[in-house]
Amino acid sequence: MDRQIDYRHLESLIALLTVARLGRYTAAATVLGVNHSTISRRIDALQKAMGGHLLTRSPNGWELTDLGRRAMTSAEAIEQAVASIGTEEDLDALSGHVRVAAPDAFSAHLAAPALAKLQQRHPQLVFEIVSETTRARQTRTGMDLEIVIGEPSVRKAASTKLLDYELRLYATAEYVKAHGTPKQLSELSNHSLNYYIDTALTVDKLDEATSALPPMRRAISSTSIAVQYAATMNHAGIGLLPVFLSKHYANMVPVLHDEFSYHSEYWLVGREEALRNKAVQETVRALNDAAANGDWFIPPFSPY
Known part of the structure; x- marks a missing residue:
């Protein structure tokens, strides 16, 4: 019989949730505003409380074990419960960090303006856009979403063509x-x-x-x-x-x-755990809408 989660370990559950979404302790530490060793201690404490390994290292970064997926369900429930606390206005608000990697032309001319509009509606959202042109690699970690050129071949991730x-x-x-x-x-x-x-x-x-x-x-x-x-x-x-x-x-x-x-085409790729995050879901929706509407930001003069 599985051990019950001690809900005094709320910070540890949030640490697990963040590592599962980003695949890296260092990326999770950045998002949560703590150092790498703090994330490690919180995960270790949770593993001791649950009596087994919650994460396993893979070519995709850290991934959840079966026990970790059960803990993740509790962590997501806590996240949703915390988000539901507040005024009626707060219930419609989004918060948190969303990390996106994309080619620089896409970043500057579609992603940044689309996410700026989303951020204006939800001021507690923080976006980090890493501008780079690379393939969707099996070792890609540290990002909630990734925009790549050409149809990607990935596992344990979802991909969809943007445009x-x-x-x-x-x-x-x-x-x-x-x-x-x-x-x-x-x-x-x-x-x-x-x-x-x-x-x-x-x-x-x-x-x-x-x-x-x-x-x-x-x-x-x-x-x-x-x-x-x-x-x-x-x-x-x-x-x-x-x-x-x-x-x-x-x-x-x-x-x-x-x-x-x-x-060619732009494709959007996201880790399965990250795509269950409401802030990430809204980010995907904003990018899809901008792509579908052709909302390219073209300055009135050449920025180059």
Whole structure:
């Protein structure tokens, strides 16, 4: 017969809940405002109280054991009970930390504005957006949600497609005046490309994007799409850039649009435990709504 949870261990249950959602003690410590050793002590105390291991280490970070899942049910019930305490106005409020990893263009032009609107409605919500372009890895931990390019292959996580997007070639009028306008794909071999750093690129879909192009020397390569725009807008070469941004900037001249485009998708990935969190659920809803409505934030001038 399982031991009963001692509800004096409320802080330990919240620590377990947070580690289960984020997969890392350090990430849980950051969210809860304590240090790593405090999280460890609280989990150890809870394991002693329940008479067994609650977490096990895996390639995905820390995951719940069967006993841990039973404790998680109690932790979620406590979280919901605490959230239900307060005025009628408080009942509709959300609070807590939500951590999101996403490519920088998505972060700046869709995620940040969408989550800013959500945060205005729920001032107690805190968002952390980690801007990076990488695949959904089995070792990904420390995030509630992750936005990736291309359909992910993950386990013990849910994924859904947010939207399609397209990459095309662009240059400036100054660049094509100085170097000529390529009339066919083969002529691109005489031009420089601004794109991701080959050796730093871990996303298969972005790697595939250049496979239909002839070999091109690199002008300025970067892991940041903002840097790629800055290089292209300053006439360093031809950029392979997202249409949803480039079409709004008058100084972006289309190059070979009748002959080349590359299509991909943004996908949303979340750990199963994290997706049971109401704040995370509302974050997913806000991102889905923004994607469905095409709510891209386009500054009236180029930020690059």
